[in-house]
Amino acid sequence: MMHYLKQSAFIALCLFAAITSHAQQHITLKELLSNVYKKAPGLIADSASIAIVQARSNETRASWLPTLKLNYQADIGTNNNTPGPYFGFGIVPSNSRGVRTESNTSAVLTNLGIAALDWEIYNFGAYRAQNNLARSDIEVEKNKFQQAKYKLEAYTIGNYLQLLRLEDFRSIQSHAIKRNEEIVRSIKSLVKSGVRPAVESSIAEAELSKARLTYIELDNELKQTQLQLAAISDLPFENILPDTLAETRLIERADISGLMVSDTTNHPIINYYNALVSNSRDREKLVKKQYNPKVLLEAAAWERGASVDAEDHFNKLSTGLNFDRSNYLVGVGISYSLFDLRHQQLKLRTQKKATDYALKNLAAQKSLLALGVSQADLELKTAQQRLAEIPNQLQAAKAGYRQKLSLHKSGLTDIIDLNAALTILYRSETDYAQARFSYISALFQKAVTTNQVSSLLNLLN
Numbered sequence: 001m002m003h004y005l006k007q008s009a010f011i012a013l014c015l016f017a018a019i020t021s022h023a024q025q026h027i028t029l030k031e032l033l034s035n036v037y038k039k040a041p042g043l044i045a046d047s048a049s050i051a052i053v054q055a056r057s058n059e060t061r062a063s064w065l066p067t068l069k070l071n072y073q074a075d076i077g078t079n080n081n082t083p084g085p086y087f088g089f090g091i092v093p094s095n096s097r098g099v100r101t102e103s104n105t106s107a108v109l110t111n112l113g114i115a116a117l118d119w120e121i122y123n124f125g126a127y128r129a130q131n132n133l134a135r136s137d138i139e140v141e142k143n144k145f146q147q148a149k150y151k152l153e154a155y156t157i158g159n160y161l162q163l164l165r166l167e168d169f170r171s172i173q174s175h176a177i178k179r180n181e182e183i184v185r186s187i188k189s190l191v192k193s194g195v196r197p198a199v200e201s202s203i204a205e206a207e208l209s210k211a212r213l214t215y216i217e218l219d220n221e222l223k224q225t226q227l228q229l230a231a232i233s234d235l236p237f238e239n240i241l242p243d244t245l246a247e248t249r250l251i252e253r254a255d256i257s258g259l260m261v262s263d264t265t266n267h268p269i270i271n272y273y274n275a276l277v278s279n280s281r282d283r284e285k286l287v288k289k290q291y292n293p294k295v296l297l298e299a300a301a302w303e304r305g306a307s308v309d310a311e312d313h314f315n316k317l318s319t320g321l322n323f324d325r326s327n328y329l330v331g332v333g334i335s336y337s338l339f340d341l342r343h344q345q346l347k348l349r350t351q352k353k354a355t356d357y358a359l360k361n362l363a364a365q366k367s368l369l370a371l372g373v374s375q376a377d378l379e380l381k382t383a384q385q386r387l388a389e390i391p392n393q394l395q396a397a398k399a400g401y402r403q404k405l406s407l408h409k410s411g412l413t414d415i416i417d418l419n420a421a422l423t424i425l426y427r428s429e430t431d432y433a434q435a436r437f438s439y440i441s442a443l444f445q446k447a448v449t450t451n452q453v454s455s456l457l458n459l460l461n
Helices: 002-023 029-039 041-064 126-192 199-233 244-252 268-290 317-321 340-409 415-449 453-458
Strands: 067-078 107-122 294-306 325-335
Touching (some): 029 126, 041 199, 067 317, 107 317, 126 199, 126 415, 244 415, 268 340, 294 317, 415 453
Antiparallel strands (some): 107 294
């Protein structure tokens, strides 16, 4: 029975270990970015804005359609008119004929049914300019989406690299806690034997507590970063564990920086500002076209009836509901305002200023990207120099700590000297971790700036 219980406990322990191992599976940067591209709320909202602009473009393409109005009315009133012209101002009702030698206020019933067509059939390129601008608006929105994706990519990479740095620092802090625990045990043994004063035990306990507090803060910072990544990737934050081996693989590739050639042709930021320039130029073309003359086609067909006849007989009102006359009218006309030329000049001048502003923004962005590449190259060179020198510091610090620890155990040095050696070792370890982080960070900064993130990620496979 006891053997069976032990066997069951062993199996349960193995299952627990397997489950824990699966739960702690690391996620690569490529996998994380794939989730961010699909699940980031900001990108989902930006993609919806593209659909809005596309819908507006469909509206613009339909602007050439004519207006065809159907109208019917039946009216009752007087037909008591007098000769003479006047402006109707849109408020004086039409009252055709009805001019008599004497005033007659008898009621008349009339009806009217009409179909009217109003069509701007040609405007010398204005429709084409509107459609080109609508397509340009879509391109701007698409490139804006790609720019947002690019910036989110840089944000994700930055936080992922922070996770790597914090994991390194946590590991270093864990080793520091173990060293302090070893020192505490050693000192307590020496205090009991009377070799060291009791105050050293208190100092060692304080250093141990300080190391534990630092670990707690690092753990909190790491979880905060995991939460930020979880918000944009829709992954459980506790599952976002960085692939710590990726850092080592990239550092070992000494030639990796030279493989990244700047791609400004398809760079999301440059594409976005190029789209803004093209859009502004398309607006210039629309301004030139929208004030051109307009060729109009007008057509109407209508029928009328009235209770008063051609001989001025006022018949029964019910006879006014019948249609007595049918008519049609078709015409082609051209419309142009002489002052539109001045309006066009003023508006075009304003739009040219907007184009010039867009061109200057494009040039500024190109300069910023070039500066970013130069800064990344310089940081990479400096980081490589750090990585070459810091191992010497780390090796010396480890040797110094071991010697001080041995001397302290023999009672030949005090806790102050030992803590100083421990501090130097801790600083050397953190300096080395920071140097690794700086190198990887500069590498990805160059990859992001040169639009070569995919190429860099492929090297990690």
